[in-house]
Amino acid sequence: MKKFEWMILGLLILLLIIGIISIYTASSSRIGDDFLFANYYIKQFIWIIISMLILLLLLKAPIAIIEISIFPIYIITILLLILVLFLPEIKGSHRWISLGLINFQPSELAKLFTIMVISKLISKPFLSDGQILLRSFIFTLVPVFLILLEPDLGTASIFFVILFSILLVSDLPKFYLILIISPILSIIFSFSIWIFIAYVLLLIYLLHRSNLDKVIIGFVISINTFIFFITPIFWNSLKDYQQNRILTFISPMRDPFGAGYQIIQSKIAIGSGGIFGKGFLMGTQKNMNFLPEHHTDFIFSVIGEEFGFFGCAFILLIYFLFLYKIAKSIIKIKRKEYRYVSVGILAYITFQIFINIGMNLGIVPTTGIPLPFLSYGGSNLLINVTAIGFILKYLNERSIFA
Amino acid sequence: MYKKFTISDYTGYVIAFIFFILLFFVFKLQIIESEKYKNIAEKNIVRIQTIYPTRGEIYDRKYRPIALNKPSYNLYITPGKIVDKEKVSEFVSSNFNKEIDEIKKIIHENRYRSYQDILLIQNIPFEKMVKTSEQFNYYPSFLFKAEKVREYYSANHFTGYTGRITEEEYRELRGKGYSINSNLGKTGLEKYYENILRGENGQQVLQVDASGNNLEFFKHNLQTDPRNGDDLILTIDNDLQEYVSLIFPKNKKGSVVVMDIKTGGILAYVSKPDFDPNLFTGGISAGQWNELITNPNRPMLDRIIHGTYPPGSVYKPIMASLGLEENEIDSKTKLAKCDGGMWFGNRYFKCWLKEGHERLAVEDAMKYSCDVYFYDLSTRFSLEQLNRYTKQNYLSTRTGIDLPGERRGFFPSRKWYIDNYGKYVGILGHKVNLAIGQGEVLVTPLQICAYYSAIGNDGIWKQPHLLDKRIEAENTYKNIVDEKHLPMSKETLKLIQNSLYITVNEKYGTGTAASIGGIRVYGKTGSAENHMGKKTHSWFSGYAKCDKFEIGFDIFVENGGHGGSVSAPVARKLINYYYGIME
Numbered sequence: 004m005k006k007f008e009w010m011i012l013g014l015l016i017l018l019l020i021i022g023i024i025s026i027y028t029a030s031s032s033r034i035g036d037d038f039l040f041a042n043y044y045i046k047q048f049i050w051i052i053i054s055m056l057i058l059l060l061l062l063k064a065p066i067a068i069i070e071i072s073i074f075p076i077y078i079i080t081i082l083l084l085i086l087v088l089f090l091p092e093i094k095g096s097h098r099w100i101s102l103g104l105i106n107f108q109p110s111e112l113a114k115l116f117t118i119m120v121i122s123k124l125i126s127k128p129f130l131s132d133g134q135i136l137l138r139s140f141i142f143t144l145v146p147v148f149l150i151l152l153e154p155d156l157g158t159a160s161i162f163f164v165i166l167f168s169i170l171l172v173s174d175l176p177k178f179y180l181i182l183i184i185s186p187i188l189s190i191i192f193s194f195s196i197w198i199f200i201a202y203v204l205l206l207i208y209l210l211h212r213s214n215l216d217k218v219i220i221g222f223v224i225s226i227n228t229f230i231f232f233i234t235p236i237f238w239n240s241l242k243d244y245q246q247n248r249i250l251t252f253i254s255p256m257r258d259p260f261g262a263g264y265q266i267i268q269s270k271i272a273i274g275s276g277g278i279f280g281k282g283f284l285m286g287t288q289k290n291m292n293f294l295p296e297h298h299t300d301f302i303f304s305v306i307g308e309e310f311g312f313f314g315c316a317f318i319l320l321i322y323f324l325f326l327y328k329i330a331k332s333i334i335k336i337k338r339k340e341y342r343y344v345s346v347g348i349l350a351y352i353t354f355q356i357f358i359n360i361g362m363n364l365g366i367v368p369t370t371g372i373p374l375p376f377l378s379y380g381g382s383n384l385l386i387n388v389t390a391i392g393f394i395l396k397y398l399n400e401r402s403i404f405a
Numbered sequence: 406m407y408k409k410f411t412i413s414d415y416t417g418y419v420i421a422f423i424f425f426i427l428l429f430f431v432f433k434l435q436i437i438e439s440e441k442y443k444n445i446a447e448k449n450i451v452r453i454q455t456i457y458p459t460r461g462e463i464y465d466r467k468y469r470p471i472a473l474n475k476p477s478y479n480l481y482i483t484p485g486k487i488v489d490k491e492k493v494s495e496f497v498s499s500n501f502n503k504e505i506d507e508i509k510k511i512i513h514e515n516r517y518r519s520y521q522d523i524l525l526i527q528n529i530p531f532e533k534m535v536k537t538s539e540q541f542n543y544y545p546s547f548l549f550k551a552e553k554v555r556e557y558y559s560a561n562h563f564t565g566y567t568g569r570i571t572e573e574e575y576r577e578l579r580g581k582g583y584s585i586n587s588n589l590g591k592t593g594l595e596k597y598y599e600n601i602l603r604g605e606n607g608q609q610v611l612q613v614d615a616s617g618n619n620l621e622f623f624k625h626n627l628q629t630d631p632r633n634g635d636d637l638i639l640t641i642d643n644d645l646q647e648y649v650s651l652i653f654p655k656n657k658k659g660s661v662v663v664m665d666i667k668t669g670g671i672l673a674y675v676s677k678p679d680f681d682p683n684l685f686t687g688g689i690s691a692g693q694w695n696e697l698i699t700n701p702n703r704p705m706l707d708r709i710i711h712g713t714y715p716p717g718s719v720y721k722p723i724m725a726s727l728g729l730e731e732n733e734i735d736s737k738t739k740l741a742k743c744d745g746g747m748w749f750g751n752r753y754f755k756c757w758l759k760e761g762h763e764r765l766a767v768e769d770a771m772k773y774s775c776d777v778y779f780y781d782l783s784t785r786f787s788l789e790q791l792n793r794y795t796k797q798n799y800l801s802t803r804t805g806i807d808l809p810g811e812r813r814g815f816f817p818s819r820k821w822y823i824d825n826y827g828k829y830v831g832i833l834g835h836k837v838n839l840a841i842g843q844g845e846v847l848v849t850p851l852q853i854c855a856y857y858s859a860i861g862n863d864g865i866w867k868q869p870h871l872l873d874k875r876i877e878a879e880n881t882y883k884n885i886v887d888e889k890h891l892p893m894s895k896e897t898l899k900l901i902q903n904s905l906y907i908t909v910n911e912k913y914g915t916g917t918a919a920s921i922g923g924i925r926v927y928g929k930t931g932s933a934e935n936h937m938g939k940k941t942h943s944w945f946s947g948y949a950k951c952d953k954f955e956i957g958f959d960i961f962v963e964n965g966g967h968g969g970s971v972s973a974p975v976a977r978k979l980i981n982y983y984y985g986i987m988e
Contacts, residue, residue: 041517256623259623260608263622264453267451270442271442271445271451273435273442274438274443274446275442275443275446276435276439277436278435307431307434307435312435312436315431315435319427319428319431322424323421323424326420327420330416334416353420357423357426357427360427361427361430364430
């Protein structure tokens, strides 16, 4: 265990402790001078213990066992994603499998094992570019399709971040990535002709730098130009309510009774915390139950309210150190597959942190993505800790597979 | 070749950049704009307010009130402001006549809803409100709100009542816009038409600070109006309903249903004894509730659809029409001689008339209600035929009336007897008994009423219903119901109709107590033996036709005695009365 990364584990445990404290205060309410606590923090504590045991088990387990179980677990996960669609709705969508005391989201499991499977498949030697693209896309799109049926747009979007990050560090020439995201950017930039022209010029420059054939460049540019012209036509053909739904996703303030209201309340909670915060258990906004999800998706606003700028800055610092340390360490992983897995995990955890805190601050659209290690939620915690466990495991194995 | 660069070298910078963005926005909110948000948080001014709809009201066919909303002063409590739980509970209990444990239970259940107002007491008299609010200085957790509460205009079994949402119901229904203080339909029409009566919530965002300055977080859509519940117009006639309730034999249990045979609309729906639904609107006290449910006369039981009873002789038309349809008899066929009874194997089955009826054809057998005729007739059919035909006449199926929890009734099958009496059960003896509506067969008074109305409506069975139409804002929607056909030919129908006519209108008929000059009354009596008491259940069922109306009716008196002497006069009175008010 000489090479074991104690720093990463230490920061992880620190985050989990902060999480428990935050959930404790987020689920409290005051009557007169009495405090009442919902039992979420106890449940979370039990989940932390379970997660840690699994982490330990993972570190001790022979790597061969992990290797052979990746595909079967991926298949089981896909089956669970199909099963969950036939289960009764919980809170308006088919995301949870309810096992009495605990609710479990198969999409959490799917994230981790999609990373494992595509990393394994595209790290094989002598693959053509086409094979890499085909394999990674197929194994990502299957779970994405099923998760969109639930429907859970937020989680589905994470899969694209995962796919993109893994392809970014793979052997695939980078211009493919430009090709993949260019149509999406074209749609976004189609609202202004000048921005679009600037974007096309940049695109030509990047493709030219990649030493691509002029015909291919011309083809890509004409496709993007076509998208530029077709987007307004498509947009106008949408029904009012469809347009509204998309606009509300981009700009939640259009929906004063739903997403907009939550964001306002979250901003009021964080903003009113000021420099030092209102003190542990002393938040007033959370007590009013303005935010129904304050122990899950909006836990950052509770921290902001009670611990102020110092509290928020401290948490951001811990997260940063944690992720930065992982990023620096995984460069040293020599085996491609393990490096891809680690990058995928790092990317999705970073993405989730950004989206969740950004949502609490009102700068990104509202999606149901919890804050890794801090939000209440058993299956989410378990998967995130297990994911970090894999990184630790691979860091540990590096001497053998160097 | 393009220059190969490794992404991994940049990962650290990307992460640092992301966290810099987040830190920047945290800084902006908590340091630069902090004062603004502190102000808003203190004054607690951006919040969504739900605007609750007004519940639809219920009227009779002539738009006279049955259930309306009346203004009510309600007492609320805010758990987060409670200083002393004991004192608060005691205050409420002593002033508003409610058990102290009930108050404590409500406070306990809502202990996490610190800053919501929780409904404690409804329907407080004005003087009481003024008096108690003087003491509110000592109890900052209380407040009064002027709202609305249901008021029912008469004791009855069809409106049902509304009541406060329970903790379990709230958990299930919160997504549908119910609040912890909502009232909802618990039984009867209030429950069956809950979704129609309730309407839809409206919402409003408050974003003005204490000095009236608009905070301008949102620029559009700040209010959606609630959609009030639809009003229900019933087929009930309040006058007839009240009259029937009045003339029902005193201190007796039972029911009366009257329906329009052309539409299936119910004109009167009386089950006795009854209870006042207003007891429930303010939350019934434990004492009153106990009194209602332990009362041996069971006032809470809706005998019309929740009670099942042996039909006795009112079942006989079914047997007669089966015989005619299957050509086992015709209008002239005379069956076994009745000398007060008949032997089957070693058992003697008595006719209700000890002296006997001699040999009769079908119409006279109905008129005199001769049991022996039907004993003999039953031997020509299998039990399964009886079972099937009964169901085809909609007697052992639910009628589908617009009330919750209707019972199906029961007609035994061969399998049922074997399961319950063993392999060697003598089916014949049971079958003979079933033919006169005795034994295991059970029906609801509503099924009988629907059946006789269908005979009166020339074989077209109309689904009984209470809702005539619902009125939504400016539109009116008619309630459209099922229509089915009884399994009998025109000739059979004529014969059955005629036997019902002579039962009431010819000398020595069993139903003559119901005859009225100028109105054609058709009917059949029944006196069903039962295990509930010594006296028979008294039935009289049929229909009446004149130039003004065509109505079907069923009168049922539990352990009332003979159908002809107890129930038939009730029918006569109500038909007479209805004729009078139709002018």
